[in-house]
Each structure stands twice: as C-alpha cells, then as structure tokens.
Amino acid sequence: MIHRYNVRIADCTFAKKNKILMENSYSIIEFNSILQNRRSIYPYQFEKGKKIPDEIIRQVLENANRAPTHKLTQPWRFTVFTDKGLERFAKMQTEIYSQFAGENFKEKKLKNLSEYPLMSSHVIAIGMKRSTDVSIPETEEIIAITCAIENIYLSLTAYGLGGYLSTGGITYIKESKSFFNLEETDKLIGFFFVGFPQDSLIPLSKRASIDEKTVWVNE
C-alpha cells in the first residue's frame, strides 16, 4: 500500500496564531511533509544514467555542513564520486572487499558493490574526522555526523531526489579508511548513494506510534 503523509492544516494555523512564524516565515506544511515523506531509495530504484547536476549535490552538502556540532568540531568529511569517478569507486570497493572481507565475503555483496555505484548519479563517502583540538566524546562526533546525514536525506527529499545510507560492504573494513584520507582514530561512517527515483510513489517504511516511545511529564 502506498502511504503518503498529509500534514494537518492545524499545524500551520497554530503557528500563525501563536506568532511562531517570523516575518520571513517557512512553510510548516511543506517542512513537515518533507520530513514525513523522507525515505531510503535504493540504486535499483534510480533512473539509470540520469545525472543530477553537481551544483545540487554541492547544495546538499552545504546543508549537511549546517548540522549541529558540539564545540564546532564539524567532524564530517565527504568524498564525492560521480561520472568516471563512479567506476573508480566501484573498482576500489570491490578490490578492498575481495581482499579484506575474509569470512564475511559473499558473492552477492560483491555484485552489489560493483553494480550499485554505476546505477547512481553520485556516491558520497562519509567519514568522521576525530577532533584533536577539543575534547568531546566520540559519540558526540558520531551524533553530529548523523545530523549531517539526516540533512542530506531531507535535502534530497526536498529536491525530489532519492538516496540511502549504506553501512555495508567496505564500511567496517579498517583498511578502507586510508582511501578516504581517514586516519587510525577517524571512522568511515558509510556511503550515501544518490539518484533520480524512477517512481515518486515509493512506500514509506513503517513506524510504531511515537506515543509508544514518549513519556510526557506535565505535572
């Protein structure tokens, strides 16, 4: 079943009534709709051979760069593969995987690693540069990157584009790091595959109600 989220008009009325919106206000209806319709779209769901302009990907990364970051460490590092770079990335990751996957090696995985980049418009490798100047827990650097990743997801949704974060393949192979200028204390977080969705009506994934995950304390 195709489920699309409809934002209640009340959300907007409430904001206006309570003067939450500023002079140059944002559309809460659109904002909620972007968030609620965000989804992971996989390379086999992309239009093959259709390239997104690099300027859009640059803007998406500018948006990622606005993520919250404790002590402004800004730990996200991106490597963008596109055009012939996608073949280079496919070759690189299949070689790393074949050499280092060991007992986790799977033929099906190797096939995906070689094919998924070529189905995509861009692949963004995401690394975490561990801060040395200021002392914050590593978890906080990862949280900051997670926020940057959500910014990527939401920006793509707003542009009508698709993508997903992959943490499979070579992500946790320690020998992969050096290919992305990451050092011992840094982390390879994953790969964001981006493309034009073939179909705009890809179903949303399920969520249990927020009420099951929230406790309100109001007295």
Ligand SMILES: Cc1cc2nc3c(=O)[nH]c(=O)nc-3n(C[C@H](O)[C@H](O)[C@H](O)COP(=O)(O)O)c2cc1C
């Ligand atoms: C930290 C993280 C790692 C993920 N890694 C993978 C992955 O390796 N392979 C995959 O197919 N999806 C991966 N995903 C995407 C999830 O499968 C996807 O978010 C989930 O199915 C919910 O779908 P939705 O994003 O459309 O709501 C990852 C998501 C997150 C947040």
